Amino acid sequence: MLKYIPELTDIVIEEIPHRVTLAVEVTNCRGNCPGCHSPFLRKDIGEELTPLLIDKMFEDNFGVNCFLFLGEGKDGDALFALADHVRSAHQGVExxxxxxxxxxxxVYWEHFDYIKTGPYVEDLGPLNKRTTNQRLYYHGTDITPVFWRKDE
Ligand code: SF4
Structure with a gap:
C-alpha cells in the first residue's frame, strides 16, 4: 500500500521540465536526509493512494501530462503498480x-520516465543550483543542467 497526503496534492510546472505535472506527496519516506524539509513525510500517515483516486485526479485536472510521486514510500510493488496504471489508463501521460x-x-526505468535522485542536502541546494548533489534523469539521461541559468 502507498499512502499520500491528499491535501498536499498539487499541479506543479517547475519540477519536471516542459510538463504540467500532478504531484502527490507520498508518506513513509525511507530517507534520512540531514535537514529534511518535510519530516512528517517519514511517518506512517495519510490515505491509501488507489487507481480510482488517481483517475479522479485526472478528471479534475484537465491538461496534465505528467504524474509525479514525491517519494516512493515503503511498498515498491504498490508504487510500480500505480505508476503502470497512470500510463495504461491515461495515454500520453508520463x-x-x-x-x-x-x-x-x-527495474525502476520500466515504470518511470523521469527519476530524481539524491538526498536533500541544505548546503548543496536543490536542482536549480549548480552545487546540488541531486540529479534528474529522463529515461536514464541526466537532464539536471536544464534547471541551471546560463548567467549563473
Ligand atoms: S527524501 Fe529526505 S527530505 Fe524528503 S522527506 Fe525523505 S528524508 Fe525528508
Missing part, C-alpha cells in the same frame, strides 16, 4: 519519481 536515495535499481 510518470515521474522523486526518491531521496542516491540511485535506484534498473
Amino acid at each position: 510518470t515521474a519519481l522523486y526518491t531521496g536515495r542516491e540511485s535506484v535499481e534498473p
Whole structure:
C-alpha cells in the first residue's frame, strides 16, 4: 500500500521540465536526509493512494501530462503498480519519481520516465543550483543542467 497526503496534492510546472505535472506527496519516506524539509513525510500517515483516486485526479485536472510521486514510500510493488496504471489508463501521460536515495535499481526505468535522485542536502541546494548533489534523469539521461541559468 502507498499512502499520500491528499491535501498536499498539487499541479506543479517547475519540477519536471516542459510538463504540467500532478504531484502527490507520498508518506513513509525511507530517507534520512540531514535537514529534511518535510519530516512528517517519514511517518506512517495519510490515505491509501488507489487507481480510482488517481483517475479522479485526472478528471479534475484537465491538461496534465505528467504524474509525479514525491517519494516512493515503503511498498515498491504498490508504487510500480500505480505508476503502470497512470500510463495504461491515461495515454500520453508520463510518470515521474522523486526518491531521496542516491540511485535506484534498473527495474525502476520500466515504470518511470523521469527519476530524481539524491538526498536533500541544505548546503548543496536543490536542482536549480549548480552545487546540488541531486540529479534528474529522463529515461536514464541526466537532464539536471536544464534547471541551471546560463548567467549563473
Ligand atoms: S527524501 Fe529526505 S527530505 Fe524528503 S522527506 Fe525523505 S528524508 Fe525528508
